[in-house]
Amino acid sequence: MTDPTPLVGRHRIDGRPVRAGTPSFAAIDPRHGTAMEPRFADATAHEIDAACTLAEAAAQPFAAAGREVRAAFLESVAARIEALGDALLQRAHAETALPLARLTNERGRTCGQLRRFAQVVRDGAWLDARIDHGDPARTPLPKPDLRSMNVPLGPVAVFGASNFPLAFSVAGGDTAAAFAAGCPVVCKAHPAHPGTSELVGHAIVEALAEHDLPPGAFALLFGADHRVGQDLAAHRSLRAIAFTGSFAGGKALVEAAARRPTPIPVFAEMGSTNPVFVLQQRLARDGATIAKSLSASVTLGVGQFCTNPGLVVLPRGAAAEDFLAMLARELAATPEGTLLHAGIRSGYERRLGELRAVPGLRALVDAGAASGVCGARSALFAVDARTWLATPTLHEEVFGPATLAVLCDDAAQVLALARALPGQLSITILGDDADRDLLDALPPILVQKTGRILFAGMPTGVEVNDAIQHGGPWPATSDARGTSVGTRAIARFLRPVAWQDCPAARLPDELRDAGPPGVPRLVDGRRVVS
């Protein structure tokens, strides 16, 4: 474990710490409301321009360095994050109030993601390499030789998330996927954990230097003013934007990207209510167990997960009331938590107020505002399906440790609710064999609404692997075709290019007849591995 670089409160551009603006904000310890050293400045328009222009210039050499160098670079980033040791965890803990055990796990996930993407880069399946050999003798026209594979889109702006200071921030899943694809990254750190971001950003800068990669392939910018993000999203050198955060923040970026002279794709993960359908027989058999696991899922990380279950659909009746009573006891017994920052606290209180104002809504757990600048207490509300269907504010996420139970009179009402759901990251159906009717009828509707459908467990705790999909139809994300978790995430930052009648010596290695070992290719219609 090396002694980490002391924090200097400066952006990283071209591998160097810089700061032209006046320091204007600092991390706030959410438990005490106190500011931490050092102070940070909003990136200036000139700094944003420099970072993006350098990223564009670095795009070609960064990609040209090749897959093995890129894989080794990703592994170096992971090793350097680990080498930051306790200093990183302690700073992240101070900035977010997330427990050290959670942050230790999150660091493991972050480094695991980087190393997994290193393997993805080496494997080469993501290139989707294809060769259709030519035929000069074809009539009436000769057939040209065509070869194609994915190439990096170009510079990607990554917006760090507040709720995962490591796994969805500076060296998080979006950055790892963009680097794996061969794209430079300009990262805007989340202003709630600038110190954590600076430590990780420095690790990336050092890893680039270690592998003789262009320093312009990564920049870290700070900013508490929305202007920084808007200026960044508008920069002509960018080719894509990745964001994890609120619906309002994601929508603003989608609109900014559409206003550009050259529009670019935006992958915004904006959260969802992650409905959990508990069917009649299962509820009767297993209500107590489900109530316990649902309570744990709702309050995990003080409810600050994108996959937090904010909607529970139940068949009205005695079993549902028993279930709600158990769930209420569990939630009421959960100690008050500390939210990530004051903005989340005020958003949580505002949304609870909007729910309380809905006529007919029952507050089963609602102890009111917590103590502390960022304190939060769990909440449980219940409403009938007719009211839910007629009340759009109930369809939207409450970011925090709250959940809403919707009581349905019959299966038709469950199906009507399913059809009315907006897009989701996840939807869970818990049913027994005897719940067959809804177990048959719900999935065809719900698959159209979500990126992930669960038949057991709770939606929190997203696996990072090949098969995961963490994305879904609007408003869960801005582009249901993308995922921000798992190896498929690399596809967001790629586009195919075809080489026609190209001399072998000028082809990328992966498209020569004798391709590099192990890369799967589609050659004249057959899948082969050289």
Next chain:
Amino acid sequence: MTDPTPLVGRHRIDGRPVRAGTPSFAAIDPRHGTAMEPRFADATAHEIDAACTLAEAAAQPFAAAGREVRAAFLESVAARIEALGDALLQRAHAETALPLARLTNERGRTCGQLRRFAQVVRDGAWLDARIDHGDPARTPLPKPDLRSMNVPLGPVAVFGASNFPLAFSVAGGDTAAAFAAGCPVVCKAHPAHPGTSELVGHAIVEALAEHDLPPGAFALLFGADHRVGQDLAAHRSLRAIAFTGSFAGGKALVEAAARRPTPIPVFAEMGSTNPVFVLQQRLARDGATIAKSLSASVTLGVGQFCTNPGLVVLPRGAAAEDFLAMLARELAATPEGTLLHAGIRSGYERRLGELRAVPGLRALVDAGAASGVCGARSALFAVDARTWLATPTLHEEVFGPATLAVLCDDAAQVLALARALPGQLSITILGDDADRDLLDALPPILVQKTGRILFAGMPTGVEVNDAIQHGGPWPATSDARGTSVGTRAIARFLRPVAWQDCPAARLPDELRDAGPPGVPRLVDGRRVVS
């Protein structure tokens, strides 16, 4: 060959001919300017709503019919188009003035695309099926079973193109790719060839019925008013838009899609100048041959191809002047052609006027307006690179049989021009071994600008296969990640969904442990074919 259904000038909604609006337009024979029977009406707001709402309702049953039924349906569409026989070709010829030989080839391509997509559907690689088995014994948390694959996005609006009345229209590449993906299609026919569109649309309706597929899975709407396209693009039931046409038309759809409460992806193929770089030594050795093939490519289909070479980059000097003189002779000797419709004619004349107004531009072939309502004569202009770099109107497409030569003083100017190029569908580099410096330096720049890079031949004549890429960075298309030609085109209409801890009986066939034969899958990190 069966006798085709007579034209009735009606939309097709739910499998039936309907028309609520007042007939207001007809196909115009571009050779004579005369209207053809029958007359067609703009789709009403109610008709657009009905078509899209039915498409949404048909999405699930159409996808659930399965891959084999969908493949057989695509083959039926091809067979039914062929069965329309000469009546289809004659009508298309009358509506477009395209020669019968070309239309015969285009029909072959159209049916070939449909049959190729049938094979793609059966093959199943596009599903990108992945299985990560669970592990209940994993600590600290059990590992869930996760399985994912691509599912159809949902209803797609396809806007027919004027320049390919068969291959990019009602049953063209976009429709074939969307159907292959399992998406219903609402097609807006191009108003320049409504009769051709009605014949092909009827073939699709009959093929759906033949395979007991929901009639709502396809609708054909007519409209000469832009309002029809705008209303269609705004409909809440749509999940994607595919368009081939002008930059203005594509940009309007991109903006309409971004204004929706629920934004959706737009794949607009908007054309490009398809630059051809002819390097010094190659020009000296081979100028005459290149001049002939370039002239043929510029005038093919009266210059109405998306891949028409509208920009030729040459090293200034005697060889270039000889080349331009040969090219001018070839182009001047090309007979006057007939454009597809009066709108293209007026656009061509307007763009020629904009070019003529550029100071320093030399008109080498420019005989002025042709006779006939849609006549067009070839044109050749030349300009120095400095003027080109300073004159944005010269960077934009001229849709028609015209090309612009840009003369560069040195290699640095060639590279500056390359860097200034907007996004392209194709870029061609013609060089000899002795042109090594630019042959080394240009491709890394040009790959960032285009979807296809050619090292021989001309960009017109796009192959339809696995390796083709027909797309490119803005403004060539609205989304460089898509292609509208070749088997990769299916990817535009898919999104992944993950099933977590799903009982085997409720999984799609392709995700069960014993998968269907032949479908490649990624199982626990290994590529396998069951």
